[in-house]
Amino acid sequence: MNAYLIFSLMVLTHVLCDFYFQSDKCVEDKKYDGYRPLSKLKRFLIAHLLHAFYHSVAIAGVVFSWIFLDSGIKKCDAITCVNALNVLKVAGIVLASHFLIDVLKECISYKYKNYKASLFVVDQIFHLGIIFWVATSFFYAAPYQKISSNIYNELITGVVFIVALLVLIKPASFFITLFISSKTIGGSPGEIKMTKSVLASAYYADLSKIYLDTDDNSLNNLGVTLEKSKTKAESVISYLAAQDLNVDSKKAFLSNDAGKWIGYIERSMIFIFFIFNQAAAIAVIMAIKTAFRFNDLKDDNDSTRSEYIMIGTFLSFFITMIIAGIADFSIKSIWDGVEYKMLDFNIMAFFSKYIL
Incomplete structure (x- = not known):
């Protein structure tokens, strides 16, 4: 060793x-x-x-x-x-x-x-x-x-492979979450402040939905009724907004962590296919993900959400390729005698003698 x-x-x-x-x-x-x-x-x-x-x-x-x-x-x-x-x-x-x-x-x-x-x-x-x-x-x-037995090479290869996979699961996911949330790119804040505009938008949206379901006989009084409702709502909204209310976004928007596990599986699959030189399989994974994302967003005009998804996808793929490239180089260096000696001896000796 x-x-x-x-x-x-x-x-x-x-x-x-x-x-x-x-x-x-x-x-x-x-x-x-x-x-x-x-x-x-x-x-x-x-x-x-x-x-x-x-x-x-x-x-x-x-x-x-x-x-x-x-x-x-x-x-x-x-x-x-x-x-x-x-x-x-x-x-x-x-x-x-x-x-x-x-x-x-x-x-x-x-x-x-x-x-x-x-x-x-x-x-x-x-x-x-x-x-x-x-x-x-x-x-x-x-x-x-000098490593003469393949058992040492296999041991180091296994450790490198496991480390790379572990890094691509939780650490990579944690970094992506930090990057998006710290820059507030499409992410949700920890708490949503209940301002007057937020309450008004929620109330008027629900009110409009109710009146869209009214029959034709009620349309004559629709304007008068809507104006009275808005007047009453203004007083309620003003009172609530003055109370400095906040809503915990984690409780308001529950998640089953499906997206997190999709990211885990996606990065693991891309990493394994990269190590085994299966570029076509990586392309298939990205195509499938793109198709599902397009279908999810085709009727959605929320550009912020679209940008959030694109940034998360590109960042996840970029991190996976970097880790896979480092692992691939390390594994090949282990099994190549010339590269192994260069990586293990010269670089280590240089740092030990001249820097450390």
């Missing part, structure tokens, strides 16, 4: 701990909403500290397993106090860095709400940078083992 494998395993652990093994309560407690009251700040810091601790324990477990397997079952004496100290160093570095990076990201996101998507990307780059630094600093210096 080598630094390439341990780096891949640490990235896999990071993705699982950051996006899949967190409870909803932990996610809510980690959200920063100012310093008041003090109890919320305490809960905020404790939630981040616990998350960073679990993260560090998982990473340390992967590191210890690597040391044990790399030394060989019959060479247990190779796991010395020095190696144990390295495991503790890795755990401490991951704990401190993850806690600080996440807390800073939440605090900055609270102040710059329109840049949450960008801050999310920067946050993940810092996390991966720390993991890369740990892998090159603690494990690249270990005796280099």
Whole structure:
């Protein structure tokens, strides 16, 4: 085994701990909403500290397993106090860095709400940078083992494949949601303010629907009746609008998460077809999606909703192609001896010697 494998395993652990093994309560407690009251700040810091601790324990477990397997079952004496100290160093570095990076990201996101998507990307780059630094600093210096058995190649290939799929499911979905909502592109705000115009539009729309169903004998009095109704409605609307009412959009617009799962399946299928060089299958998927979207919007004059769907579709496809391209290059590098040596040895050595 080598630094390439341990780096891949640490990235896999990071993705699982950051996006899949967190409870909803932990996610809510980690959200920063100012310093008041003090109890919320305490809960905020404790939630981040616990998350960073679990993260560090998982990473340390992967590191210890690597040391044990790399030394060989019959060479247990190779796991010395020095190696144990390295495991503790890795755990401490991951704990401190993850806690600080996440807390800073939440605090900055609270102040710059329109840049949450960008801050999310920067946050993940810092996390991966720390993991890369740990892998090159603690494990690249270990005796280099030339991989002669296909079992190691298959192991690294499997890890890369799983990491790419996991990134395309929840992390990609989370980023797309942040990007659209932070820029308010077709997205719904957390709360809808019940202004006078909103109430009036809702009332008049319902009122018009009622009077459209009236028979011909009632049309003579329609104008008078409608004017009286509007006068009464104005007083009610003015009163309600003055109460500063808000409606929770999550409760007002319930979702069965079907769109989310469609995105998961779509990105996974495109990724797999890309890895196996099935461009025609990717084209079929996009054609089917386009046909369904066109049928859904052909009678809809809401340009904002159309733009929202287009941006989400293009962004999802773009992210999938980037991740698939990186995974494809990594997998081919593993199985190509020349490219593998260049990727694993020269780049790692350069960062270890001249940068880290």
